[in-house]
Amino acid sequence: MTMLMDPAPSADALALATSVREYLAETHGPEVLRRLDAASGRDPAIWQGLVAMGLPGLMVPEDAGGMGLGLEEAALIAAECGRVCLAEPLVDTAFIAVPWLLAHGDTALLADIAAGNRTIPLPHAINPWVDGGEGLHSVDPLRRLGTAPSDPPTDPHLLNLGALMTAAQLVGLAEAMQDQAVAYAKLREQFGQPIGAFQAIKHQLASCTVAIEFAKPVVWQAAAALAAGRSSAAIHVSHAKVAASDAAWAMAETAIQVHGAMGYTYEVDLHFWMKRTWALCGAWGSRAFHLARLDDAIIGGAHPIGPEHTFA
Amino acid sequence: MxxxxxxxxxxxxxxxxxxxxxxxxxxxxxxxxxxxxxxxxxxxxxxxxxxxxxxxxxxxxxxxxxxxxxxxxxxxxxxxxxxxxxxxNQNGIFLLGPTIMEFGTAEQKARFLTSMARGEVIWAQAWSEPGAGSDMAAIKTKAIRDGDHYVITGQKTWSSRASFADWGFGLFRTDPDSKRHRGLSFILFDLNSPGITRRPIRQLHGHPGFAELFFDEVRVPVENCIAGEGKGWDVAMATAGFERGLMLRSPGRFQATARRLVELYRRHAHNAAPAAREAVLQAWMGTQAYAYNTYSVAARIMAGGRIGAEASLNKIFWSELDRAMHRTAMQLLGAAAELKQFGDGTANDWLDGYIFSLSGPIYAGSNEVQRNITAERLLGLPRLGAG
Structure with a gap:
């Protein structure tokens, strides 16, 4: 490889994400979401499939039975989890807890995690719940929220990992809703045309496309900054969380609008992605929290800004 | 990465x-x-x-x-x-220069590129006509072959830099019986040729930034045609790709604006609306996102890729970002926003910049056209009436 200054994910990472995308598209379609929703439960076969792919051990070092990959790859896979609205605790365990344990030199549980025998929902003071547990009910029928412990950790690195992986999932959720809205706009006919032929529909979807495509490089940049341990990583993570949340939320509202009355029903699967989006937009730091961090750094002056500081 | x-x-x-x-x-x-x-x-x-x-x-x-x-x-x-x-010489650097390099003959390259690079010849563009704006294939201005020359008759408008520039380039209908995209040719012309009348148009800021051009049997040598007669549409599309794509607006310009906006906000924070704070943060976030994306596209092009319809996304993004940044500055300035010079005699650059930013979503293919391109070529939505 030549040395290109390139903030885009590497070809290897993209190839891995593509294989995960293909696997999940085959095994975790909307019919699975409907089935899980109807049964109010989980299907152990889904988790076993993820284990067979090696995904819980993605970031676990090879000597502990994992793949030893980094946050760049993990963020891409988290986006794939968002794309299929995955309800299994993969992201929380494998892409938030594992790197946090590694950062603290806490290796005791890693082999168990890589083998798929253990999931770790980590509480944090920023969240009023734990993702993985019982006792609280989310608007998202597939989320299993538990009550937070009385004295949760406040570790900023854990928060950054959680916010980054949430932003990455939101990218995948947004793209999935974009696909659903585009597919419906091609299919549904009114006034003798597919509604997607009308500019009123086209322009809304185009605006969402702009927001999504310009949120993605920000998320990959945040992953790189956090992976490299840059002192500015928190700023990039907050930027990613705000950009991905705004893009996904706008996409959700546009997608329901394009679907018309059908979008307002439980029969159209869009609601799973929309509800996950609302849930994740507030998780691991609200919009206000992340904007306040940016305010301190950008307006407060701690972070260098301007044309010569693109990669500060 | x-x-x-x-x-x-x-x-x-x-x-x-x-x-x-x-x-x-x-x-x-x-x-x-x-x-x-x-x-x-x-x-x-x-x-x-x-x-x-x-x-x-x-x-x-x-x-x-x-x-x-x-x-x-x-x-x-x-x-x-x-x-x-x-x-x-922006038209030359980013539009015509790359076009001549890709489509021009060796003689055309020697004749036009060096003088452009030296700043000796400043170029204007002449795409639009009164009846052909967003719908560029509706061009009517004729260039009829007469021996070794084309004879150009018609009218161009919104020609940027044409009030003062030396030469111009644009699309002309060389086949008078042709329709739409066919029969157009890409022709370069000396703006001081006999038969050309320039009528500068006062823009919003009061200055004659662009001009109308009237062509009355203007004789232009056939060797000023790029890529051959009738190939104009393909050449223009490539040119429009350069313009909308990577090179028209590099991120540095917007990052500099965002930094000035942050500095302005710091001076006005005591009486700024809460929404202004978020708008200022959005300015930094937007310019950074644009920069990361531009580096990625640049790296992709260097690795042999090309920029296609996603150039439309770029154009929508930077033009609306630029307008929002300048609007935020105008709102922060409050009553001082309308002043051409502040009390201390310094020019109100934000006012000039805001006025200029309003042109961004309009020129180089309006953002409505860009959204159509995005929807049809990137998302695959059907054209109206196609079904």
Missing amino acids: QLQYTERQQAFRAEVRAWMAAHVPKTPLVTLECREGFDQHVAWERTLASGNWGMVTWPEDYGGRGLDLIEWLIFEEEYFRAGAPLRA
């Missing part, structure tokens, strides 16, 4: 920074949309050329430096960091 500049790139940045520090005019130039300011900006083009900084991405044979796109981005970052003037 590769996020380290090489030593060579860092050394290049230092070289640009030093040259800019020594040469960028200490007092801002008069706007290039009037005679005095245009002449100042042409002089700046020649200063740039004297340091061989005029057309940095062009091959050395044509007066450039043969820089790659990442080096170009570094150059642009330093250019705008230094507050250097806008480019009078």
Whole structure:
């Protein structure tokens, strides 16, 4: 490889994400979401499939039975989890807890995690719940929220990992809703045309496309900054969380609008992605929290800004 | 992902920074949309050329430096960091130059590129007509073959730089019986040719930035046609791709605006609306996102890729971002926003910038057209009436 200054994910990472995308598209379609929703439960076969792919051990070092990959790859896979609205605790365990344990030199549980025998929902003071547990009910029928412990950790690195992986999932959720809205706009006919032929529909979807495509490089940049341990990583993570949340939320509202009355029903699967989006937009730091961090750094002056500081 | 500049790139940045520090005019130039300011900006083009900084991405044979796109981005970052003037020859650098390099004959390259690189000939564009704006295939101005010449008759409008520039380029209908995209040719012409009347059009800011051009049997040699008669549409589409794509607006310019906006906000924070704070943060976030994306696209192009319909996304993004940043500044300035000069005599650059930013979503293909392109070519939505 030549040395290109390139903030885009590497070809290897993209190839891995593509294989995960293909696997999940085959095994975790909307019919699975409907089935899980109807049964109010989980299907152990889904988790076993993820284990067979090696995904819980993605970031676990090879000597502990994992793949030893980094946050760049993990963020891409988290986006794939968002794309299929995955309800299994993969992201929380494998892409938030594992790197946090590694950062603290806490290796005791890693082999168990890589083998798929253990999931770790980590509480944090920023969240009023734990993702993985019982006792609280989310608007998202597939989320299993538990009550937070009385004295949760406040570790900023854990928060950054959680916010980054949430932003990455939101990218995948947004793209999935974009696909659903585009597919419906091609299919549904009114006034003798597919509604997607009308500019009123086209322009809304185009605006969402702009927001999504310009949120993605920000998320990959945040992953790189956090992976490299840059002192500015928190700023990039907050930027990613705000950009991905705004893009996904706008996409959700546009997608329901394009679907018309059908979008307002439980029969159209869009609601799973929309509800996950609302849930994740507030998780691991609200919009206000992340904007306040940016305010301190950008307006407060701690972070260098301007044309010569693109990669500060 | 590769996020380290090489030593060579860092050394290049230092070289640009030093040259800019020594040469960028200490007092801002008069706007290039009037005679005095245009002449100042042409002089700046020649200063740039004297340091061989005029057309940095062009091959050395044509007066450039043969820089790659990442080096170009570094150059642009330093250019705008230094507050250097806008480019009078932008049409030449980013639109016509690349077009001639891709489609021109050896003779055309020798004849037009070097003088462009030296800042000796300043170029205007002549796409639009009164009846052909967003719908460029509706062009009517005729260029009828007569021996070794075309005879051009008709009217162009919104020709940027045409009030003061030396030469122009545009699309003309060389086959009078043709319709739409067929029968058009890409032709270069001397703006001082007999039969051309320029009528400068006062823009929003009161200066004659662009012009109407009236062609009354203007004779242009056939060797001024690029890529052959009837090939104009394909050439123009490639040109429009350069314009909307990577090179029309490098991130540095917007990052410099965002930094100025943050500084403005700090001075006005005590009486700013809460929404202004978020708008200022959005300015930084948007310009950074644009920069990351541009570096990614540059790296992709360097690895052999091309920029396609996603150029439309870029154009929508930077033009609406620029307008939002300047609007935020106007709101922060409050009652002072309307003043052309502040009480201390300094020019209200935010007002000029805001007015200019309103043109961004309109020119180079309006953002409505860009949204149609996005929906049809990137998302695959059908054209109206196609089904």
